[in-house]
């Protein structure tokens with residue numbers, strides 16, 4: 001096994017450490033050093049497992065990062081890391097918690113690592129990926145417009161709180177985080193069974209995709225196909241949970257901005273073309 005393969009986990013670790021140290025020093029808060037070092041180390045560890053061909057490498061990262069964010073940041077530190085939390089901190093005019101999280105993982109990060117958040121860190125998908133429909137059993141439905149409604153609803157909800165001048169907004173945001181997550185899990189599980197597709201919630205309902213899709217169009221990190229090796233067997237398309245036409249190398253390929261970098265297509269390709 002070549003040492004070159006370990007460059008990527010090393011690079012990921014370096015990027016996260018740079019962010020960790022930069023935020024620690026600029027915000028004078030040790031939490032950022034711990035937070036981004038932990039997430040970077042978890043992702044790098046998962047990549048090493050993947051290189052060593054451990055089947056559940058992605059799920060290990062997903063559980064390490066997802067539970068940390070849900071339990072530690074959300075439930076223990078009372079940070080609303082959902083999209084409502086992002087609007088909340090944005091309207092307060094502070095670059096902290098959810099605004100930093102969104103900037104790094106969901107707004108600017110996707111320029112570098114696309115929808116990697118969705119494959120390796122999201123605590124909603126962490127649960128949905130345990131359901132039985134790992135690959136969709138039917139064609140994708142034309143329901144992606146729903147996410148724009150949930151996106152607008154989240155913005156209207158937080159705007160209404162600010163405009164009405166309610167007291168103890170921080171407490172409300174904590175409970176919004178609890179009920180928001182319960183609603184996501186309930187809707188995600190119901191949709192997965194209704195459409196026989198674990199990722200139906202991600203494809204049609206999740207408002208966060210509104211930020212990530214346009215940015216991940218330009219993602220530096222993406223799966224490409226070596227046309228000289230490909231024998232058009234279609235296995236990659238069959239295992240893709242997000243219906244990406246991964247053999248098309250163009251940026252406008254079908255469902256290209258939906259790729260969660262799960263590597264199932266890469267693992268399945270019999271010719272090593274991806």
Ligand code: SF4
Nearest residue numbers: 118122124125202206
């Ligand atoms: S689309 Fe939404 S729910 Fe699905 S993995 Fe991404 S952030 Fe999580």
Ligand code: SF4
Nearest residue numbers: 240259260262263265
């Ligand atoms: S199977 Fe391949 S194309 Fe589909 S989401 Fe995973 S990495 Fe992306």
Ligand code: SF4
Nearest residue numbers: 230231233234236269
């Ligand atoms: S699995 Fe590999 S060989 Fe088959 S279509 Fe996909 S890229 Fe081509």
